[in-house]
Amino acid sequence: MTSANSAPDPGALCAALGRHADARLTTTDDLVRGPWANPVTWRQPVHTVYVPAHLMTGANRDPQIARTWGDAALAALESYGSATGLALALGVPEQDAATVGALTVAKLQREPVEDLRIDFEDGFTQRGVPLEDRDADEDARAAEAADILADWLDADGSGTTGERPGYAPAFAGIRFKSFDPAVRDRGLRTLVIVLSGLAGRGVLTKVLANDPRALRLTLPKVQHHSQVETFVEILEQLEESFGVPESTRIPFEVQVETPQAIVGVKGEAEPARILAAGQGRILSLHYGTYDYSASLGVDAAEQSMEHPVADHAKDVLQVATTAVGVELSDGSTNRIPVGSPEQILDGWRIHHRLVTRHLRRAVRQGWDLHAHQLVTRHLATIAYFRASWxxxxxxxxxxxxxxxxxxxxxxxxxxxxxxxxxxxxxxxxxxxxxxxxxxxxxxxxxxxxxxxxx
Structure with missing residues (x-):
């Protein structure tokens, strides 16, 4: 103790206070130095393109579909007139329009699709396939998907070292069926077939070692963090079966399409629990525009990426993913730029506005569903980043x-x-x-x- 008339030694007092703070804040300090200090410093794709599996396997097989979509986008742009003219029509300032237009064309020529998901979930249809043949049909398409992904993720799909082919997206994977009890087994079977195909070609372990973010597996319609916990356990078993080294892990994305994935059954913020359940494997949370809106009773004519219920959900997801090393993606618009020139331009106006809107809200990624949307995806993104660079x-x-x-x-x-x-x-x-x-x-x-x- 010190007497009432004497001052404590500042050095000793500061040391004692520091020890007290250190002891009290050990757990918080671990969060401050670790999970809360992990912003996205790597390349995040500006979009994810969803292509239904039946449109790129079987008779429609197209390993170069990214180039096919890019060519279709360029053709649509050419039919409009010029990229500069479109930029002006969409509100790009006159002094920037020529540069934005030229960079958009260059992007469509060089890398039209950054991230592509072969879709075995909502976009996948088996019309014309008898019920008794549908499992065999999906099995065959999943095996083909593995071939295509192997080609994209590893130079020639043979497990040899080399550059990826120019038509390959930088990021690629599948969306399989959800953990809903009615479709869970089918989704897992498709996942196993695809991963087995990649493992058999030596691509799985190599991509996980060299660039694990390049492989994207999307778990849709998550409603509770226990589904994520279970999926992690399944991945651990698959890693053991495929001989994946313990130092590497298969990552995945979670698609948020239900209100239960925003507010849990006890009123808690479910996204934080989902991320914790992922044990560091979750690459991204993706907002699902139409399933989420419909589940809240929003009428079809009102469902949109900019509806208030969508903004609320994305606000919660944005808070959960900030600075914890997890990406966030907006959803899609189903207003496709097709039809007459006026209808195409109208579709481009809508898409351009929505892309610009989520960029301004600091959501850096969205979904694209049609080749013509690539035009405004890249034009809007380039215009946004040119504006203040x-x-x-x-x-x-x-x-x-x-x-x-x-x-x-x-x-x-x-x-x-x-x-x-x-x-x-x-x-x-x-x-x-x-x-x-x-x-x-x-x-x-x-x-x-x-x-x-x-």
Whole structure:
């Protein structure tokens, strides 16, 4: 003790207070240093394209479907007139329209599809296949899907090292049927056939070791975190069966399409419990526009990515995924840009507006369901990131240099600007030369994104 008239030793007092805080906050400190300090610093696809399995296997087999869709998008754009003209029609400022249009065409030529899901769930139909033959039909299509994925994920699908073919999406996988009791066994069977095909070609272990985020498995219609816990256990058994090294794990995505996946049965925030149940395997949470809206009784004519119930769900998902190393994706619009030139333009206007809207809300990904939507997916994304890249680069350059004569930015803003520029470059909106004007390397941009400091 110290007497009433004497001051404590500052060093000893600070040390004692520090020990007390350390002891009390051990668990919280682990969260602050770990799960809560893990923003998305890797490349996240700007979209996921869903192609029903029956439209790219069997008689419709098309391993180069990403290129097929890209060519269809370019043809639709050409039929409109010019990319610059479309950019102007969609509200891109006149001074930016030519650049945005040119970059959009380049993107459609180079990488029209970033992420593709071969769909064995809602998009998959077996019309014309007798009921007694449908299991065999899906088995055959799942085996074909494995062949196609092997080709995409590993140069020639043979397990040899090499560059991926130019028509291959950077990210690819399947969506299988949900864990609803009525379809669970069928979904698991399709999953096993696909993973067995990849494992048999030596692709599964290689892609998990080299680029595990490239393989995307989508678990749809999750209603409770116990379904995710069970899926993790199933993946552990599959990994053992396929000889996957213990140092690698099969990741997956969760599709949020039910109100129970937003608010749990006891009123708790279910997305956080879903992420915890995933034990670090969950790559992304994907919002399902139409199943979610319909389950809340929203009439078909009112169902939309911008309906209030959609915004509420995505707000909850955004809070749950922020800074924990999990991506978030918006859903789709079923208003397809097809028909007469006026109808196509109307569809493009709607899609462009919705894509821009979720980018402004900091949701960086969405779904596309038709080749013509690739036009406005990339045009809207490129226009969004072109709009502020120069100012962001200038501010970040001043921040790193310690120049506060024009901007007095804080570390949190530096994080945001770094993430913006990295995404702008990854999607093709900003060139290598333009990114270099920041004076900061890509590696240092990722450091800034995490820490706000160099």
């Amino acid at each position: 120069e100012v962001s680069a200038e501010r970040l350059r001043d921040y790193v240099a310690g120049d506060e004569t024009r901007w007095m930015d804080e570390p949190a803003t530096a994080k945001a600007m770094s993430g913006y520029l990295l995404r702008a470059h990854a999607c093709g909106a900003v060139t290598d030369e333009e990114l270099a004007t920041t004076g900061v390397s890509s590696r240092d941009l990722r450091t800034l994104l995490v820490t706000g400091r160099l």
